[in-house]
Amino acid sequence: MMAGKREAREFHRYTVSNMSLKTTFIYPGIAGRGWNSLKQGMDAGWISHGLASLSAAAQAQGFEVDLIDLRALSGWDQFRAVLAERAPDVIGVTIMSVDYNPARQAIAIAKEVLPDVVAVIGGPHVTIALQDSLRIPHVDYLVTGEGEITFPQLLRAIAEGRRPSHRVLRGEPPDLDAIPFSDRDLFLEEWKKWGYDLDSPEVPFVEELPPPFATIIAGRGCIYNCTFCKPGEDYLFGKRVRRRSVDNVLAELRYLVDRYRLASFMFHDDCLTEDREWVMEFTERYIAEGFNLPFFCQTRADIVVKHEDMVERMVRAGLRGYFIGFESGSDRVLKFIRKGTTVAQNLEAARICKKYGIAIWANYMMGLPTETKEEVMETVRMMKEIDPDYYSPAFFTPHPGTDLYDFVVEHDLSRITDYDSYRRNPTEPKIRGQDYEFLRWAMAESQRRKPWNAFRRWTRRQWRRIRRVTPAKVLRRLGIGVRSALAVRCGGL
Numbered sequence: 034m035m036a037g038k039r040e041a042r043e044f045h046r047y048t049v050s051n052m053s054l055k056t057t058f059i060y061p062g063i064a065g066r067g068w069n070s071l072k073q074g075m076d077a078g079w080i081s082h083g084l085a086s087l088s089a090a091a092q093a094q095g096f097e098v099d100l101i102d103l104r105a106l107s108g109w110d111q112f113r114a115v116l117a118e119r120a121p122d123v124i125g126v127t128i129m130s131v132d133y134n135p136a137r138q139a140i141a142i143a144k145e146v147l148p149d150v151v152a153v154i155g156g157p158h159v160t161i162a163l164q165d166s167l168r169i170p171h172v173d174y175l176v177t178g179e180g181e182i183t184f185p186q187l188l189r190a191i192a193e194g195r196r197p198s199h200r201v202l203r204g205e206p207p208d209l210d211a212i213p214f215s216d217r218d219l220f221l222e223e224w225k226k227w228g229y230d231l232d233s234p235e236v237p238f239v240e241e242l243p244p245p246f247a248t249i250i251a252g253r254g255c256i257y258n259c260t261f262c263k264p265g266e267d268y269l270f271g272k273r274v275r276r277r278s279v280d281n282v283l284a285e286l287r288y289l290v291d292r293y294r295l296a297s298f299m300f301h302d303d304c305l306t307e308d309r310e311w312v313m314e315f316t317e318r319y320i321a322e323g324f325n326l327p328f329f330c331q332t333r334a335d336i337v338v339k340h341e342d343m344v345e346r347m348v349r350a351g352l353r354g355y356f357i358g359f360e361s362g363s364d365r366v367l368k369f370i371r372k373g374t375t376v377a378q379n380l381e382a383a384r385i386c387k388k389y390g391i392a393i394w395a396n397y398m399m400g401l402p403t404e405t406k407e408e409v410m411e412t413v414r415m416m417k418e419i420d421p422d423y424y425s426p427a428f429f430t431p432h433p434g435t436d437l438y439d440f441v442v443e444h445d446l447s448r449i450t451d452y453d454s455y456r457r458n459p460t461e462p463k464i465r466g467q468d469y470e471f472l473r474w475a476m477a478e479s480q481r482r483k484p485w486n487a488f489r490r491w492t493r494r495q496w497r498r499i500r501r502v503t504p505a506k507v508l509r510r511l512g513i514g515v516r517s518a519l520a521v522r523c524g525g526l
Contacts, residue, residue: 054192056091057121058084058219059143060102061128061135064456070104071229077104078236080220082250082301083127083156083180089213090181096188100219103135105227109142117146123191125184127156128166130433133452137169144171151191155180155204161265161434163201178204178269179253181212206270209253209277214285217247217293234293239423241353241392242297242327247289251311252276255303257333259358260370261398265434266303276308279315286324297353300330307336309343316350329354329394334382335374341385354392354422357382362415363408366401370437376415383419395421399476400467401429402437402446409475416479420486426476427457431464 065076072078088098099119106112124143128136140152155176159166166175174197176183182205190196217234233244254270255262289295306312330347332355337344344352359379361367367374386393397416399409416424431438431447432455441447446464448454454461462469482490 054096054123054188055121056096056098056123056125056188057116057119058088058098058100059124059126059136059139060084060100060104061126061132061139063103063135064131064453066104068103068106068108071224071227072231072236074236075238079248080215080217080235081127082215082248084125085215085217085219086212087125087180087184088216088219091185091188092216093213094185094189096185098219100223102220102223103139105224105229109138112139113142113146116143120147121150123151123153123188125153125155128154128158129156130158130162130452131455133158140169140171153184153187155184157265157269158433160268165433167200172200174200174202176202176204179206180204181207206275209275210281214288234289237297239329239354239392239394242299242329244297245293245295246297246299247293247295248299248301249282249285249289250301251282251305252302252308256307257304257373258371260437260440261429261432261435263436265432268434274308276311279311279318282315283318283322283324286326295326297327299328303331304333304336305330306332306340306343309340312343313346316346319350325351327351327353329356331356333357333374334359334378337382337385338378344385344389344391348389348391352391354394355386356394356396358396359415359419360397361401361404361408362412363404366404366408369403370401376411379415380418383421392423393419393421394423394425395419396425397479398427398429399472400463400469402440402444402464402466404467406468406471409472413475413479417483420482424480426479428461428463428469428472430455430457
């Protein structure tokens with residue numbers, strides 16, 4: 034009995050202490066679309082699952098948290114004013130390499146406005162480029178890896194006046210079924226303060242996925258070994274994939290339907306389909322339990338080719354589109370980047386997708402190290418043959434923590450002089466040895482459809498428009514009410 038009372042007093046003390054500590058997360062992702070960019074597609078209309086998950090974990094421990102999303106603000110003066118008004122005790126800033134400059138500026142301003150604020154940083158860049166991150170001024174603590182366990186522990190230590198003496202805190206990988214669902218309201222409620230008026234927790238990006246729309250992550254990590262991504266991701270999540278249970282994912286989907294009336298979603302995993310057993314169990318349960326929401330996910334060409342039965346099952350469950358990293362139309366280049374796929378598999382995967390009516394979102398690169406102009410043209414020809422629904426091209430960008438980045442540095446190829454240039458875009462030179470004027474032409478040409486493909490897509494669009502036209506819509510367009518039309522038909526006027 035006495036022990037129970039002591040535990041109750043301790044819990045009350047922790048809760049009171051935690052609630053008196055206020056934390057403001059800062060999302061610095063303005064490198065893509067800039068200030069005042071809410072609702073402008075993925076770059077400015079999707080949440081950061083890292084911050085949303087940390088928010089949920091911190092609130093579960095009784096901490097008060099809020100968010101400042103730079104994408105919603107007009108500039109640094111407004112950021113300064115909003116931060117002064119919020120007056121947090123702790124700021125938590127997530128940093129990708131491309132966000133380094135705005136993150137650094139946000140921290141500097143925070144320390145000017147609130148000299149005693151505790152500045153904590155984390156995210157991919159902090160984990161992959163720790164020494165670089167240690168040089169950012171005014172940072173009190175750096176959390177590497179995953180923070181759902183470590184960050185609330187740090188907040189508790191700060192709240193109790195026993196701040197850690199060492200700056201670098203290594204995150205402990207959590208049980209993904211044991212942590213709370215991502216706190217989407219962290220972003221949604223903040224966005225609404227600045228004019229976000231969509232009836233959707235995240236911005237829809239394709240016609241196949243109607244609002245309300247959200248992204249969801251079913252697992253962390255990737256088993257593949259592409260040189261433009263690895264080993265950086267292994268530093269973040271480890272070499273193996275940790276997947277949430279099907280029960281846990283379905284429970285989150287039910288919550289999203291109840292909370293936001295969810296109508297569609299996208300799995301934001303690096304490669305959901307690498308785990309065939311999980312996908313088959315998920316789709317079976319998804320269908321059996323009455324879900325019918327359309328969804329997209331990321332996959333690979335070789336998986337689509339080798340597991341057509343899984344593809345067919347996913348379509349029956351609600352799959353409407355695949356993100357596929359075709360990357361290159363050259364087998365030599367695909368081998369060089371350790372993609373593990375072939376051009377033949379790329380083409381066959383596209384054929385299978387069209388067979389089942391799956392929209393194709395095509396990711397591919399140009400301007401890779403050692404890539405020749407003829408190999409670029411092979412990519413152009415491949416893309417014309419694939420004829421995807423959505424093009425997503427990029428100039429190769431060497432990202433820190435990857436083998437291809439090391440190759441570029443070793444051969445003195447990098448033309449990146451500023452962190453802002455880590456943007457995934459086809460607009461600026463990234464490495465030496467490439468003719469970017471030619472690459473710009475090739476990228477545009479790769480998106481110019483063959484005449485027959487263009488005509489076929491035009492007729493398909495027109496047919497869809499015709500099918501959407503109903504007598505009631507025609508009458509409304511003519512300004513005639515349905516009841517009036519019925520009255521005329523029945524001799525009532």
